[in-house]
Amino acid sequence: MPSPLDLVLDPSGDVILVLSSHKDTPPESPSTDTVMAEQSDGHDDAESIGSAAEPHSEALNSIEETEEMEVKVSSRHLALSSRVFRVMFDGGFQEGVPREGHRLRRVPLPEDEINAMLVLLYIVHGLSRQVPRKIDLPKLIDIAIVIEKYALHQVAEVYTDIWFHELYESRSIPTLNSDLPEWIFLCWVLRRPTEFYYCTRAAIFRCGPRFEDRGLPFSIPVANRIELARLSTIQKLLDYLNKLIDCYSGSRKQCVSHKACDATVLGDLIQNLKAEGLYPVPDHATIDLPIETLWSTLGARRFTSLCHARPPTPPSATPYARAPKPNADPKCTIDSHFSNYLALLKLETLGLDLEEFPSANARPAHHPEALRWAHNSRYDW
Numbered sequence: 001m002p003s004p005l006d007l008v009l010d011p012s013g014d015v016i017l018v019l020s021s022h023k024d025t026p027p028e029s030p031s032t033d034t035v036m037a038e039q040s041d042g043h044d045d046a047e048s049i050g051s052a053a054e055p056h057s058e059a060l061n062s063i064e065e066t067e068e069m070e071v072k073v074s075s076r077h078l079a080l081s082s083r084v085f086r087v088m089f090d091g092g093f094q095e096g097v098p099r100e101g102h103r104l105r106r107v108p109l110p111e112d113e114i115n116a117m118l119v120l121l122y123i124v125h126g127l128s129r130q131v132p133r134k135i136d137l138p139k140l141i142d143i144a145i146v147i148e149k150y151a152l153h154q155v156a157e158v159y160t161d162i163w164f165h166e167l168y169e170s171r172s173i174p175t176l177n178s179d180l181p182e183w184i185f186l187c188w189v190l191r192r193p194t195e196f197y198y199c200t201r202a203a204i205f206r207c208g209p210r211f212e213d214r215g216l217p218f219s220i221p222v223a224n225r226i227e228l229a230r231l232s233t234i235q236k237l238l239d240y241l242n243k244l245i246d247c248y249s250g251s252r253k254q255c256v257s258h259k260a261c262d263a264t265v266l267g268d269l270i271q272n273l274k275a276e277g278l279y280p281v282p283d284h285a286t287i288d289l290p291i292e293t294l295w296s297t298l299g300a301r302r303f304t305s306l307c308h309a310r311p312p313t314p315p316s317a318t319p320y321a322r323a324p325k326p327n328a329d330p331k332c333t334i335d336s337h338f339s340n341y342l343a344l345l346k347l348e349t350l351g352l353d354l355e356e357f358p359s360a361n362a363r364p365a366h367h368p369e370a371l372r373w374a375h376n377s378r379y380d381w
């Protein structure tokens with residue numbers, strides 16, 4: 001087994017973080033002018049930190065063969081940047097206690113993604129030249145997971161704002177839709193109310209009976225809220241269908257031109273709904289189609305009436321008058337009413353408000369104007 005590698009972010013540091021790398025996640029190689037290889041200040045425990053003066057480009061290049069990596073850091077920097085680390089080092093936890101006979105504290109962090117942790121440690125220690133300016137979505141997700149776990153929101157905010165903005169602005173709609181759980185997670189951790197609203201609204205329309213969070217460490221009930229919002233919209237649609245059926249099967253006549261017109265409308269409506277599996281009108285919980293699919297198939301349905309098939313003769317007509325042309329949109333058809341209702345329901349279905357989903361140590365998310373903008377944004381869903 002290869003010997004552990006050392007990375008010195010603070011030569012006067014008093015903590016060694018032991019990071020674990022996985023074979024499929026080699027760390028990125030920083031430039032050779034990395035400052036971590038500076039000489040120790042003479043106060044370090046050389047046995048604990050190993051060869052701190054080793055060139056780090058070599059060290060990082062060989063990380064693929066290494067399971068653990070020791071990084072010398074400053075507990076003060078960490079404690080100032082994160083209340084989690086503050087508790088860890090100042091709160092008397094085991095991690096805060098130096099090994100007997102050694103000044104350096106050794107803190108294993110085996111569960112944290114090593115590359116994400118390294119980027120955040122560079123930020124915490126002010127080593128901005130080591131912080132990548134561009135980052136891809138999976139890497140930003142890894143970083144966001146560490147940020148949320150250690151409450152590093154504020155210290156990383158300048159960088160995460162830049163990364164997020166660039167990725168979000170350059171996204172394509174199909175990509176965004178396929179990565180909705182990831183985007184929602186990012187928007188929640190990085191406190192992006194407008195984008196959170198938009199992405200959760202898209203999820204409400206696009207997800208099936210379950211919103212898959214893909215194992216992302218949400219500590220908020222976002223999946224549950226998306227599912228509830230989806231069911232609520234479906235319930236409104238089913239209520240509307242029931243009202244339509246009641247309306248055309250009741251004693252009050254809807255069409256004054258043909259006695260049998262209401263029955264035609266009702267029969268046609270039932271036939272259309274049956275073709276979509278919506279008659280008898282089911283319980284909302286049994287519908288596993290995404291709202292978007294439901295809207296699309298129902299929106300494509302065309303409804304007819306007797307007045308549509310046999311336009312009524314105007315009262316002034318004589319036997320010599322020409323027969324009226326079939327009316328393309330007689331008042332008694334439900335076509336336009338139906339499509340208008342679908343459009344209205346779509347407008348009334350809102351995304352989630354980030355303010356209701358707090359995140360540790362993150363900035364406030366209350367931006368009502370931003371939410372209004374999101375709802376009226378150019379994106380359809």
Ligand SMILES: [Zn+2]
Nearest residue numbers: 255261307332
């Ligand atoms: Zn009619």
